[in-house]
Amino acid sequence: MIIVYITILLLLIYSVLIVYYAVAWKSIPGFEIPDNYTPNTKLSVIVPARNEENNIGACLYSLAEQDYPSNLFEVIIVNDYSTDRTAEIIQSFSLPNFKLLNLQDEPSSFPAKFAHKKKAIETGVANACGELIITTDADCFFDRHWLKSIASYYDEKRPVFIAAPVALHHENSAIKIFQSLDFLSLQGITGASVHKKMHTMCNGANLAYERKVFFEVGGFTGIDDIASGDDMLLMYKIYQRYPGKILYLKSQKSIVHTNAVETIKEFFQQRIRWASKASKFHDKTIVAVLLVVYLLNFFLLALLVFSFFVPSLWVWFGSLVLIKFVIELVFLIPVTRFFSKRKLLWFFLPAQPFHFVYTVIAGFLGQTGSYEWKGRRVK
Numbered sequence: 001m002i003i004v005y006i007t008i009l010l011l012l013i014y015s016v017l018i019v020y021y022a023v024a025w026k027s028i029p030g031f032e033i034p035d036n037y038t039p040n041t042k043l044s045v046i047v048p049a050r051n052e053e054n055n056i057g058a059c060l061y062s063l064a065e066q067d068y069p070s071n072l073f074e075v076i077i078v079n080d081y082s083t084d085r086t087a088e089i090i091q092s093f094s095l096p097n098f099k100l101l102n103l104q105d106e107p108s109s110f111p112a113k114f115a116h117k118k119k120a121i122e123t124g125v126a127n128a129c130g131e132l133i134i135t136t137d138a139d140c141f142f143d144r145h146w147l148k149s150i151a152s153y154y155d156e157k158r159p160v161f162i163a164a165p166v167a168l169h170h171e172n173s174a175i176k177i178f179q180s181l182d183f184l185s186l187q188g189i190t191g192a193s194v195h196k197k198m199h200t201m202c203n204g205a206n207l208a209y210e211r212k213v214f215f216e217v218g219g220f221t222g223i224d225d226i227a228s229g230d231d232m233l234l235m236y237k238i239y240q241r242y243p244g245k246i247l248y249l250k251s252q253k254s255i256v257h258t259n260a261v262e263t264i265k266e267f268f269q270q271r272i273r274w275a276s277k278a279s280k281f282h283d284k285t286i287v288a289v290l291l292v293v294y295l296l297n298f299f300l301l302a303l304l305v306f307s308f309f310v311p312s313l314w315v316w317f318g319s320l321v322l323i324k325f326v327i328e329l330v331f332l333i334p335v336t337r338f339f340s341k342r343k344l345l346w347f348f349l350p351a352q353p354f355h356f357v358y359t360v361i362a363g364f365l366g367q368t369g370s371y372e373w374k375g376r377r378v379k
Helices: 002-027 056-064 086-091 116-126 146-157 174-195 211-216 230-242 264-276 284-307 315-337 342-347 352-368
Strands: 043-050 074-079 098-102 132-135 140-142 161-163 168-169 207-210 247-248 256-259 372-373 377-379
Touching: 002 174, 002 247, 002 284, 002 315, 043 056, 043 116, 043 146, 043 315, 043 352, 056 074, 056 086, 056 132, 056 140, 074 086, 074 377, 116 132, 116 174, 132 146, 132 211, 146 161, 161 230, 168 174, 174 264, 174 315, 174 342, 207 211, 207 230, 211 230, 230 247, 256 377, 264 352, 284 315, 284 352, 315 342, 315 352
Parallel strands: 043 074, 043 132, 074 098, 161 247, 168 256
Antiparallel strands: 132 207, 140 256, 161 207, 372 377
């Protein structure tokens, strides 16, 4: 029965956290672009791209359609040694405010340990002329008011770092539905934690920060040996210097849409990559939260396994999963409403067992194994 007592204790701690996040999410003020807003901030959008021939065209078209003066924003696409038609497609967008940089053409080499995506972003920032850097990914597309929502928020609030929402789209398979639900939970926690200054979370597909601040904190220096973490690890460096000037932009016009991965294997590779940076976090609060989440899922999975040998444990397992489900549902209802994805909640309860499995496996392999990212094997 000790496994039951430990699981109950962990679930209690977890439930307090989720309720806190739920209250915090609801307390984030929504933002609307003022009717009388006149753009005046120069923006530089950095898009690292590696072997994105299937996505880069839609991404760039979406950026070309932005309702923001073309003389006030530039798009810098950094081609990261692509071996497909990515560069060719980028070059076809012959717009004066679109610029292609090839990482392999950069005059200075960088050490092999340097994460390529961080190097691509660093190269883009070095060549940018905007006051505000905005980063996104090559498989994303945007509301036509995306840049205007970020710029108007920046002009009104004057933060040095903005975390903004990201959502998956086209949930047309079981693995994509699961990803989207899991991602929505992370997005809700991101908004809540940033708003309450609890810990630093963000997603590199939708970030904005002042160019001068990037250089003030040394860019990616000190975290350049980690393949992932171009978002949260940089955010924490900036947070240390400007703790009161990190904000979350809660606006539906600012949502960036990105692709879900297609297969379970790709999903695990992605989540192992995300988990790999956990040991590099200097933000002890988020480390503690991740530990609670990991241990709860580990003990729920263990309880599930033991229930096959001790039938009396099924009642405990079912009851604890149901409590977890209800607590998370209270949190996810307003989050899914914001992202217009409430219909996905019908799949939330059946997805619970897989959530235990993936959290335990990805968390473990993220610290002990390797993964593949963009055709590169990363330790």
